[in-house]
Amino acid sequence: MTTETKELKALAAKIRIAALTAINSIGSGHTGGALSIADALAVLYGREMRVDPANPSWPERDKLVCSKGHAGPAVYGTLAVKGFFPYEELRTLNQGGTRLPSHCDRNKTPGIDMTTGSLGQGVSLACGMALGEKLRGRDSRVFLIVGDGETNEGQVWEGFSFASAKKLGNLVVLLDWNKRQLDGWTVDIHDMGDFEAKFKAFGFDTVKVNGNDVDELAAALERTRKGGDKPYAIVMDTVKGAGIKEVAETAMNHTYPVTDENLAIWKERLEAEIKELEG
Amino acid sequence: MIKIVYNGELDPRLCKQVLGSTIPALAEADPDVIYLDSDLMNCIGTAKWGAAHPDRAINCGIAEANMIGVACGLASEGFKPIVHSFGCFSSRRCFDQAFLSAGYAKNDITILGTDPGVTATMNGGTHMPFEDMALYRALPGSTVIDITDPTMLESVLHQCVDLPGVKYVRVGRKSYAKVYEEGSETPIGKAITLREGSDAVVFATGIMIHEAMQAAQALEKEGISVAVVDMFTVKPIDVDAVCEWAGKTGAVVTAENHNRYGGLTSAVSEVLGARCPVPIEHVAVEDEFGEVGTQSYLQKRFGLTAEHVAEAVRKVISRK
Numbered sequence: 124m125t126t127e128t129k130e131l132k133a134l135a136a137k138i139r140i141a142a143l144t145a146i147n148s149i150g151s152g153h154t155g156g157a158l159s160i161a162d163a164l165a166v167l168y169g170r171e172m173r174v175d176p177a178n179p180s181w182p183e184r185d186k187l188v189c190s191k192g193h194a195g196p197a198v199y200g201t202l203a204v205k206g207f208f209p210y211e212e213l214r215t216l217n218q219g220g221t222r223l224p225s226h227c228d229r230n231k232t233p234g235i236d237m238t239t240g241s242l243g244q245g246v247s248l249a250c251g252m253a254l255g256e257k258l259r260g261r262d263s264r265v266f267l268i269v270g271d272g273e274t275n276e277g278q279v280w281e282g283f284s285f286a287s288a289k290k291l292g293n294l295v296v297l298l299d300w301n302k303r304q305l306d307g308w309t310v311d312i313h314d315m316g317d318f319e320a321k322f323k324a325f326g327f328d329t330v331k332v333n334g335n336d337v338d339e340l341a342a343a344l345e346r347t348r349k350g351g352d353k354p355y356a357i358v359m360d361t362v363k364g365a366g367i368k369e370v371a372e373t374a375m376n377h378t379y380p381v382t383d384e385n386l387a388i389w390k391e392r393l394e395a396e397i398k399e400l401e402g
Numbered sequence: 403m404i405k406i407v408y409n410g411e412l413d414p415r416l417c418k419q420v421l422g423s424t425i426p427a428l429a430e431a432d433p434d435v436i437y438l439d440s441d442l443m444n445c446i447g448t449a450k451w452g453a454a455h456p457d458r459a460i461n462c463g464i465a466e467a468n469m470i471g472v473a474c475g476l477a478s479e480g481f482k483p484i485v486h487s488f489g490c491f492s493s494r495r496c497f498d499q500a501f502l503s504a505g506y507a508k509n510d511i512t513i514l515g516t517d518p519g520v521t522a523t524m525n526g527g528t529h530m531p532f533e534d535m536a537l538y539r540a541l542p543g544s545t546v547i548d549i550t551d552p553t554m555l556e557s558v559l560h561q562c563v564d565l566p567g568v569k570y571v572r573v574g575r576k577s578y579a580k581v582y583e584e585g586s587e588t589p590i591g592k593a594i595t596l597r598e599g600s601d602a603v604v605f606a607t608g609i610m611i612h613e614a615m616q617a618a619q620a621l622e623k624e625g626i627s628v629a630v631v632d633m634f635t636v637k638p639i640d641v642d643a644v645c646e647w648a649g650k651t652g653a654v655v656t657a658e659n660h661n662r663y664g665g666l667t668s669a670v671s672e673v674l675g676a677r678c679p680v681p682i683e684h685v686a687v688e689d690e691f692g693e694v695g696t697q698s699y700l701q702k703r704f705g706l707t708a709e710h711v712a713e714a715v716r717k718v719i720s721r722k
Contacts, residue, residue: 229478230508237478238507241498247468248503251475258436258457259479278499281468288463 127170131337133400134204135165136393139366141200143389145213145223147381152216152225155363155376157197159301159334160189160268162366163359164201166340167266167297176206179233185263186236186252190245190279191270191299192226199223199232207234243276245269246296250282253294253354264293264347272304275313280325286354287326294354295347296327299334301363305377322356334359335366366393405583406596408615413580415552417573421514422447424559425484429458435563436481438473440466446486446516446575466491470499474509482510482563489515489572490522493534504568505541512562512569513538518548519659520700521574521609522692530692531572536664538570539637545590546637548607548658548666549573553582554634561590572608579612581632591635593643599629602653602715605644605670607634609697609706610657610685616708621715628715639669645678653718654682657711662686681721683714 124132138161146152168174172185189198196216203210208222215221222231226240237252239245249267256263273279286294298318306312315321322329330346332339340359347355363377364370367389370379381389425448429435438460443449452459462469466487473483485492492515493500504511515534517523522530538546544567549555555573562569581596588594596611597618606614611632618628631647633640633656648654654674658666667684674682687704701707 228507237475238502241502243467244471244499244503247471247499248475248478248507248509250468251472251477252479253475254460254472255476255479255481258476258481278467278471281465282471285462285465285468285472289460 128338129400131165131169133397134169135162135337136397137204138164138197138200140390140393141203141213142196143381143386145196145199145216147386148214149217151378151380152196153193154370154379154381156191156270157194158367158370159361159363159365160194160197160299162335162337163297163340164197166337166344168201168205170341171344179207183261183263187266188237188239188245188249189227189268190239191268191273192239195225195227198227202234242273243278246279246282249294250285250291253291254289256293264295267294267296269296269298271298271300271309274315283325290352291354292351296356298356298358299361300358301361303363318358326353327356328353329356331358331360334361404586404588404594406581407583408581408596411580412577413552416577417552417555418446418575420552420555424556426451428559428563434480434482436476436483438462438469438483438485440464440469440487442487466496467499470496471503473511474503474507477509477511484512486514488529489518489531489534490529493531493537497537500568501541505543510566515570515572516575518572520697520704520706523697524694526694527692532661532687532692534572535636535660539664541568543567544637545569547571547635550611550632550634551578551581553584553586554588557588558590581611591638591640593640594632596632597630599627600651601627602655602719603629603631603647603651604655604657604711605631605633606657607636607666608659610659613708614657614711617711617715621712633666636666636669639673641673644670644673648674648678648680652680652722654680655685655711655714655718657685659706660686661689663689681718683718685710685714
């Protein structure tokens with residue numbers, strides 16, 4: 124394992140602790156879908172994205188749109204670990220007056236680039252942002268996390284076809300193929316078929332990776348740096364609840380309680396992992 | 403400067419011509435202005451300019467929800483988007499996007515809805531928004547405007563690009579009775595008195611301005627003195643103007659090419675009820691869907707003529 128791999132894996136574990144800490148402060152939340160994207164967030168903020176925690180609205184930065192806005196706690200966890208705002212603030216999740224609402228809000232949270240929550244809308248917003256970067260002549264990129272259940276929304280496909288038609292090579296879609304949505308397995312609720320084939324048919328430069336493997340994610344993201352005329356799609360084969368065995372093995376884990384007891388056990392486990400990785 | 407030149411005749415300019423010249427002019431004057439359409443550029447005269455300026459005129463295809471989102475993404479990058487579709491599609495078809503991606507997320511955009519209400523004529527009931535103002539009025543911080551004539555359209559568009567929030571502007575593509583001299587500036591949020599009167603006031607918008615003026619002229623011959631006020635900014639409503647004229651006349655009529663619920667009638671009623679109660683009658687669509695026909699047929703069908711305004715005035719005066 125390379126040093127960088129170890130660092131990214133450790134960061135992913137820290138993001139998981141931070142997200143679970145945030146959710147624990149209100150007892151329960153969108154735990155499964157937050158955990159499934161922790162590795163992607165680690166690679167994005169730990170390696171790929173050009174950001175400055177001290178200057179969250181730096182115009183030249185790369186931007187993230189988490190269109191599955193309910194995964195807010197995972198993004199907040201990442202931003203807190205990276206120093207965009209005080210770590211202790213994670214404990215204010217969903218409290219009255221908080222800067223950390225359940226769904227991402229660009230007007231409230233330092234480091235949140237776009238408001239999301241009504242599924243599908245983040246895709247169009249990210250397209251507009253990527254188009255704007257191009258028109259401004261900047262080399263900034265827009266990273267867009269989309270849930271697999273979210274792709275039930277027609278707007279997602281309007282946006283994807285727009286991205287392709289307008290040659291948004293500075294847009295990178297990370298599809299969180301965690302195979303579960305609120306009511307159960309996606310193949311049972313509304314089977315969307317082969318995502319890789321769909322993205323290719325929509326004109327995306329497409330790869331499929333293990334979305335809980337930081338090395339595969341890093342390699343896939345590095346490929347997207349070359350830009351060009353095609354938007355990029357990374358179909359991330361993930362486990363909903365990844366990193367926490369009890370959550371991952373519970374079929375209906377769209378929401379999952381993070382009790383004080385659970386948090387203590389999971390945190391201890393993740394901290395041991397971090398200790399080993401950081402030697 | 404506002405100069406009222408109403409004499410009942412049509413403005414020789416079509417509003418689609420004004421859109422077709424004003425949108426490019428705004429984009430050329432300000433590099434941040436960007437125009438997005440959903441395959442309807444040919445309907446408002448922007449296609450030729452758009453084809454020559456693909457970086458300033460983005461044709462999003464027939465996908466209004468996505469178009470609003472793209473516009474909002476551009477707004478977050480500092481652009482000042484002007485978005486167009488027919489009023490039916492630029493309101494209810496993409497309302498969640500306008501509400502959240504624009505309003506809630508504070509991405510400031512101007513949304514044009516052409517062919518409101520009965521001006522949708524031959525496109526019929528599927529294309530006839532009687533509810534667009536109601537929807538946009540319910541969006542916090544929004545500005546809602548029903549255009550009176552081509553001169554006002556030009557003035558309003560110039561103001562909208564730098565106004566915060568979601569701006570919804572409804573306008574027919576064809577001609578309107580000429581009310582304002584070319585070059586007049588009509589400040590958003592300020593009602594304009596078109597005609598003084600003492601027995602009743604008609605607050606009107608859009609195509610109903612002409613009907614209200616015709617009604618007032620006819621009623622004058624009956625010895626009834628009617629004021630007509632252009633209430634083109636339906637939100638934020640000009641509270642002072644509503645109360646001033648309610649106080650002066652003691653009888654209010656609203657006239658709008660829209661459902662009686664949620665538009666001008668509601669906005670004026672809210673002010674009267676809370677601040678300066680007097681009797682009110684309305685000339686508006688009685689909670690119905692649209693249908694196909696000529697504009698004159700549809701105005702009769704839905705009760706939106708000068709005769710209907712005159713009748714409402716007589717009725718409200720009888721209730722004083």
